[in-house]
Amino acid sequence: MSFYTSLTGLKAAQSDLATVSNNVANVNSTAFKKSRTNFGDIFAAAPMQTTTQVAGQGTRITGIQQQFTQGTVETTDKTLDLAITGEAFFTVKTPPPTLQVSYTRNGAFKLDDNRYVVDTVGGRLQVFPWNAAAVPPAINTAAQTDLQIPLTKPGFPTIQLSSVGVTVDGTVTATFADSTTQVLGQVAMAAFPSNEGLRQKGDAHWEATLQSGAPVYGTANAGLYGAIRSGALERSNVDLTEELVALIAAQRNFQANAKAIETASTISNAIVNLRS
Known part of the structure; x- marks a missing residue:
């Protein structure tokens, strides 16, 4: 299950990177309005199951929302x-x-x-x-x-x-x-x-x-x-400094989820190889 949980994180980080990249690409576009990616957690449990013992199942994109703030x-x-x-x-x-x-x-x-x-x-x-x-x-x-x-x-x-x-x-x-x-x-x-x-x-x-x-x-x-x-x-309402910081954060999120998948793969290999 951890593979799929981290996969949702990878997809979310990839969408965030795409949104930020589009903002940066349009920093000089007249009257362009920047966008922000909104996320929500995924959680599911059986009706009789104790929710305090259930981990979440990842994240999902709830929407990409434009910000209609005034440009310079x-x-x-x-x-x-x-x-x-x-x-x-x-x-x-x-x-x-x-x-x-x-x-x-x-x-x-x-x-x-x-x-x-x-x-x-x-x-x-x-x-x-x-x-x-x-x-x-x-x-x-x-x-x-x-x-x-x-x-x-x-x-x-x-x-x-x-x-x-x-x-x-x-x-x-x-x-x-x-x-x-x-x-x-x-x-x-x-x-x-x-x-x-x-x-x-x-x-x-x-x-x-x-x-x-x-x-x-x-x-x-x-x-x-x-x-x-x-x-x-x-002018565009994109603040280049803010977008570059967001770009770094999205990149780190992507790397962290990729590392989680790598760790889950290592654990799975260790379990498979127990008998050998």
């Missing part, structure tokens, strides 16, 4: 680089015909050939339409639209775009050569009852699940949605 905000001076100082996510949607909605903390946005604001995987940033009261007409999915930056002033094709600005509450404003401005929308933010329940898609993108709960939409600089910083990006 790094200044880039690019207007469409957006960082969230809070717990919310940007909402992005792939172009037709797929129209798949996902959520990201990676605010490295840029313009595509149709002047839509897209993220690193081509998803279009979603905004709420603007109204005179400076309040989105409805905080829901149906009210969201793709953010598109015009090249010229609407209705005046000879007046060129001068600059684009994004405020802390996510209001996107275009300034034209004649010094007039136009509000293009307000960035749609999403929050979830349980961030840990989100399903990873890679490239700092997630999608909602039953475990995460349905997204609750809102605007930046209000409550838990946090503020938006233009000209900045959120």
Whole structure:
């Protein structure tokens, strides 16, 4: 039995090594969220058996959980680089015909050939339409639209775009050569009852699940949605020093379980060879 007990320890240490290695590999990935491997003990006994005389049967992985702590905000001076100082996510949607909605903390946005604001995987940033009261007409999915930056002033094709600005509450404003401005929308933010329940898609993108709960939409600089910083990006929340220490600990755990298997093998050989 000790062989199998130590084998569970080897598997657990191997999974821990894989998780820590993935964290270290993504130390420079924008908005990456580190993970932690959680373990639980295995114990089984017959109903009439005295549990104080029964040893455990090893360990098992109860889950690999992402840690959604805030990463360091790094200044880039690019207007469409957006960082969230809070717990919310940007909402992005792939172009037709797929129209798949996902959520990201990676605010490295840029313009595509149709002047839509897209993220690193081509998803279009979603905004709420603007109204005179400076309040989105409805905080829901149906009210969201793709953010598109015009090249010229609407209705005046000879007046060129001068600059684009994004405020802390996510209001996107275009300034034209004649010094007039136009509000293009307000960035749609999403929050979830349980961030840990989100399903990873890679490239700092997630999608909602039953475990995460349905997204609750809102605007930046209000409550838990946090503020938006233009000209900045959120770095990975991986602390390299902590991960290297965890890497050493996982390696030692693996070696200790391997040594336990070696010891059990030596004892078994000694018993087998008693008669000789």
